[in-house]
Amino acid sequence: MLLPFADRTEAGRLLGEALLDYRGRMDLLVLALPRGGVPVAAEVARLLEAPLDLMLVRKLGVPIQPELAMGAIATGGARVLNSEIIRALLVTQQQLDRITEMERHELERREQLYRGRRPPPELTGRCVILVDDGLATGASMRVAVQAAAMQGPAELVVAAPVASLEAVQLVGEQANQIEVVALATPEPFIGVGYWYEAFTQTTDAEVRTLLEQAWQGEKRQR
Template structure:
């Protein structure tokens, strides 16, 4: 894959090619990390002919530096922290809990906004592929993996177009497999490596999910 990546759809198509061994398998489930991971995962799910759902994760932004993740939380109560950042910035537990409580409310709001009354997918015994549009510190993805492990999947695969090499190494400690297409350095930010990297709205996420979920429904009726 050439850098910069054209857009999230192009990234998803490239990831699907790299994940070809998982195509047309009954045990595979694709989980997207919204918002940015949804258009990437839609391409992967369609190419692999696998069902798509969501893994909701919220970054715990460092006070005063919201883009710097001191940790993350995920559906199911999993929490993963970046101890190096917490220690270096002397962030106390009360501050961490306050940020986590705020992000938990947002996580629950998104759960309702994106999924509505759609039942949660079965995780146990399945090969779950977690997809995002890129990873920086890895806190959100590691929280997603931790949350999944509580539900007894047969295998957890992390699939992203780009991430720093050191972050890939950290994710490999928790996932069974990490598929990362590019590890550019210095990394700086995910958006730097995309030619087109717009912010997505809740409405755009719902629209993309509805399109794919409608196709899945048609295929089973």
């Protein structure tokens, strides 16, 4: 796999091509981790001719270094924590609780903004592909897997254009019979954005546009 990817759209197209064996399954559902995972997942869903929806996740950043994840939360109350980072950086329970509550409010805001009155998708008995634009620590994807697994899917697949070897291992060990698909696992990893030529922040407006396009497409196919 040649790196860097031009942008999230190209990465999504290449990822979708790697997942073509899943195309044609009636139980298939692609879930994006907003915001950066949505442009990638939109291309995956398009190529696989599958419905697109969201798995809302929020990273729990370390107080003195917000970009460093000490855990993550997802819709439905799922939470995973990196106890090693929490201990090493002396994060207190009060700090952890404050950041968790703050991110929970943001998660609820995005749920309303992106989904509106549209109900969450039913995962029970389905083949669910969870998509993000990259896996660094894997914290966000691990909580997404936990939240999805609570709903009893028949099969869970994690997919990202680029990932660290550590994240692939951690996510793969989290649940039985979970497949992890990463197009590239470069070392040293450095960071997700390093492996994209264009890695501008995905906006709320872009997320809503991509979702509305996908949902309108579903209506036309019915």
